[in-house]
Amino acid sequence: MTTLETLSAPDRTSPELLYFNRELSWLSFNERVLAEARNTAYPLLERLRFLSISGSNLDEFAMIRMAGLVGQVRSGVATLSIDGKTPPQQLAAITARLRQVETLQQAALEELRPLLAAQGIQIRGGDLADPRAEDWLRQYFIDHIMPVITPQAIDPAHPFPFVANTGIGVLFNLERQEDGSRLVEMVLIPAALPRFIRVPESETGGDVIYMAIERLIQRFAPVLFPGFAIRGDGVFRVLRDSDIEVEEEAEDLVREFRTAIQRRRRGQVIVLELDENFDPEAEDLLREKLGLDQAFVTKTLGMIGISGLAAVVNEDRPDLKFTPYTPRYPERVMEHDGDCFAAIREKDIVIHHPYESFEVVVDFLRQAAADPAVVSIKQTLYRAGNQSPVISALIEAAEAGKSVTAVVELKARFDEEQNLKWAGELERAGVQVIYGFIDWKTHAKISMVVRAEEGGYRTYCHFGTGNYHPVTTRIYTDLSFFTADPAFGRDAARLFNFITGYVEPQGMERLAISPLNLRERLYELIDQEIANARSGKPAAIWAKLNSVTEKGMIDRLYAASQAGVRIVLIVRGICCLRPGVPGLSDNISVKSIIGRFLEHSRIWAFGNGAPLPGDQAIIYISSADAMSRNLNRRVETLVPITNPTVHDQVLEQVLLANLLDTEQSWLLDGETGEYQRIEEDPDAEDGDGNGVPGFNCHAYFMTNPSLSGRGGALKDSRVPRLSLRKGGM
Structure with a gap:
């Protein structure tokens, strides 16, 4: 086989020898994330966190990247990747790699289970040795699970239930004890129920036990189906196409996005995860009803939906997590008695998150909202989270009578619904909300505050490499750059005019x-x-x-x-x-x-x-x-x-x-x-x-x-x- 070391110059024109495949490179990245789950230098619950993250990463990869390739195959699109692969070739390579990654995930979980158990945290399947825990779980099932779940018969008289994206369900093959008749029942697990049921220490004699809710339903199926014998069962999970397509000429962008979000929930099935010992008859029925054209079907003897382990990571065991880190508040700002504008006026400053607190960015906007000298604030919002102090500051500024403009990006993947909510709240407070370009996402991170000072107006700017999101700013390494340089202020104003009025900027002095x-x-x-x-x-x-x-x-x-x-x-x-x-x-x-x-x-x-x-x-x-x-x-x-x-x-x-x-x-x-x-x-x-x-x-x-x-x-x-x-x- 030809290697890169032996290539002659003409051979290097082959795309596969010039570039790596994007999708396979991403899977390699997720393998590096997964490798941290086996990093013995990390505390145990942090290792479990990395395992959970690798699972949620794979989910998003399937819902977006794999879904895009499936769509290309279905539509007969022959666009080649950067390394010269057709969509079918990429899908084949991806699915082979996915099986390897999932095997590594299950191996990592099996490595962590006994280590966590030795520390008093048990992650159990359907097996329980402690009779007190068994009694507690049975009563919990009767009191908290049975009233919420809805068994649905699968037969010609009943339409096949819709399985939502990331939805988990259990199929049961039942036999009526009275007459021997057979029945297939489906139990879909509502998203409102916890993924893991926590059995407290008081019921186990010391250890905490976590049991996945789907295993709990399997375990107490006889309670759910009295008069039936359980002849077979199986857990499954569905991932659907979650990319959003928006018509270029959408008259009402907000209405179009609300509709697109609804379409996402009913997208084509891309991945079907099954128990290895899934009942064969129930499996055939499931495959038929879901219409698995081009779907990736995977079976595992381990846990389905690895991302759900995030619930176990939340266990209150600081001894099994990284030592808490408190970000520093920059001394340069404190030297000015917390006055962000005075600190920025003196000299440009960069804040290195998460080592330095995101509160500086929030304080910049809060001070702008409260400062009588501030006349206007302009802000881009790509991801702001569901508890956003930035949004609160903008609302306060608008209610204080300042001119506030917010560029809200509706196309921020998986944050569309939250951004629509924020847009509504901002508009009700009097903020001028702009949705930017239909074709282009506004991904730039900019705050612009105009303040009346001696000699006229001065513009203070914040440029960031990361989002105005209170959660990610604690775990993402990003830079926040503050400046009162007039040239940056003029450029920021030109950029906002470009976004809000489609006026292409001329004569930019600093920014590209x-x-x-x-x-x-x-x-x-x-x-x-x-x-x-x-x-x-x-x-x-x-x-x-x-x-x-x-x-x-x-x-x-x-x-x-x-x-x-x-x-x-x-x-x-x-x-x-x-x-x-x-x-x-x-x-x-x-x-x-x-x-x-x-x-x-x-x-x-x-x-x-x-x-x-x-x-x-x-x-x-x-x-x-x-x-x-x-x-x-x-x-x-x-x-x-x-x-x-x-x-x-x-x-x-x-x-x-x-x-x-x-x-x-x-x-x-x-x-x-x-x-x-x-x-x-x-x-x-x-x-x-x-x-x-x-x-x-x-x-x-x-x-x-x-x-x-x-x-x-x-x-x-x-x-x-x-x-x-x-x-x-």
């Missing part, structure tokens, strides 16, 4: 935005590094992204590598670029960081004729990944960082620590597409020249203050600095 010129700005910067390399100057690019899938960007990076530019990419998730291929990408390396926090910030660094890291470097933060959707079909921002302290923090703290991390890092093999854990980086050293093997970037950020948020305290105490032993790149 997609889909207009963000890609072109990055191309120019890459081309400049190519020119530097060809003229004998140092040439380097560092980038931290969530995904790299866009062919044009990958080809540009290949060209830079071939010109001699040293490129280091930190890509958490999907990467279609093949690093380290002789003659193609010799000078590119790709690593992925998976750990306690989810890497989410997007950062670009360009050497600009000098080694990285260095004062001469050009630094940008962004809301966009190197994906076609971000560059072509979304409104995104690329924000330059020029303030020296903020520049140092983003480059020499955030980016450099990510490059040096060894404890949570995986290195991508450009030939196989496999990732291998990095054991140690021999180039890592601290500011005193000491080696730092086993460096953990999350631990570094949790224990060391940021440069721009440190304020005047920097004069009295030194923030540990990192460096590359070899003197840069």
Whole structure:
């Protein structure tokens, strides 16, 4: 078989040898998430959390990515993937990989069960040894489950029940004891019921027992079906096509989205999960009634719906979880008595979440709402969560008589319903709600506050790499950049006019935005590094992204590598670029960081004729990944960082620590597409020249203050600095 090492130049024109498949790369990412469930350095419930996350990730992958491919196959679409695969070829490769991942998931659960049991937390199937727990569960079933569930006979006289997306059900093959007649019954488990029933310690003699509700229903089926013998049964779970398509000419976008959300719930079945010992007769009936055209059917001897284990993770056992972390509130803001505007007026500042508190962003808006000098607030909202202090602040500002505009993105996947709810509440409070473009998602994260001050109006801006979401800001690593630079204020105003009035901005001074010129700005910067390399100057690019899938960007990076530019990419998730291929990408390396926090910030660094890291470097933060959707079909921002302290923090703290991390890092093999854990980086050293093997970037950020948020305290105490032993790149 031809390998990348032996390719001649013409052979590299084959797409499969130039790029990795997007879907398989995503599955590889989820395998890295799953690997954390077997990481013995983590507390047990955190390992279980990673297992649960891998399950919910797979669910979303099936409902969106697999569903899209199934739709292409059904419609006869022959569009090739970046690596040259047809939709049927991709589906075949995906389903084979999915079976491997599901096997690994069940193995991880079986590894964790006895370890958790030894700590007093039992996750049981249908087996119970303690008679007190048995009696408690029986009574719980009678009192709390039976009144809610509805057995439904499956026969010609009854229409087949609709099984909702992510719905779990149990089929029973019954025989009437009186006359021997047979009957198939279905019990669908209402979403309002808990996935796991918790038997308290008082009923078990010390341990906590969790039993999946579907196993409880199977266990007490004789109570549910008196007069019948249970001849067979089986648990099943359904995942449906959950992508939303909206008519381009929809007259009423809100009404169209409400209808589309309803369609999602009844989408085509994409995945059917079954017990391995599912009753054969009931299985045949289920397959027939669900109409499983192109569906992926999987059987398991383990647990169905691994994502449901999140309920067990909530067990109140702090000794089995990460030590709680309290984000720092930036000292620079506190030095101004908590006045965000005074702190920003003094100097640009960047907040590094979750190590620094998202409350700074909320306080920025709350102060704007309460400040009589503030005349207007403009805000984009992509994901805000179901308990949003940002929404509350905007409502307070509108009720205080300020001009408030909110750009609410209705197409934020799986948050459409919540965003519709927020839009209604904002409008009722007097906020001007804009839904942006029909064709493009507004993914940029921007707050803009206009304040009356001496000499006129001053604009304060917040640009973020992450969402205004109170939950994700505690677990996603993101950057919040605050500035009162008038040029940024003018650019932000132009961008909002573009979104709200479709007025294409002219004369942008700082920002690049997609889909207009963000890609072109990055191309120019890459081309400049190519020119530097060809003229004998140092040439380097560092980038931290969530995904790299866009062919044009990958080809540009290949060209830079071939010109001699040293490129280091930190890509958490999907990467279609093949690093380290002789003659193609010799000078590119790709690593992925998976750990306690989810890497989410997007950062670009360009050497600009000098080694990285260095004062001469050009630094940008962004809301966009190197994906076609971000560059072509979304409104995104690329924000330059020029303030020296903020520049140092983003480059020499955030980016450099990510490059040096060894404890949570995986290195991508450009030939196989496999990732291998990095054991140690021999180039890592601290500011005193000491080696730092086993460096953990999350631990570094949790224990060391940021440069721009440190304020005047920097004069009295030194923030540990990192460096590359070899003197840069």
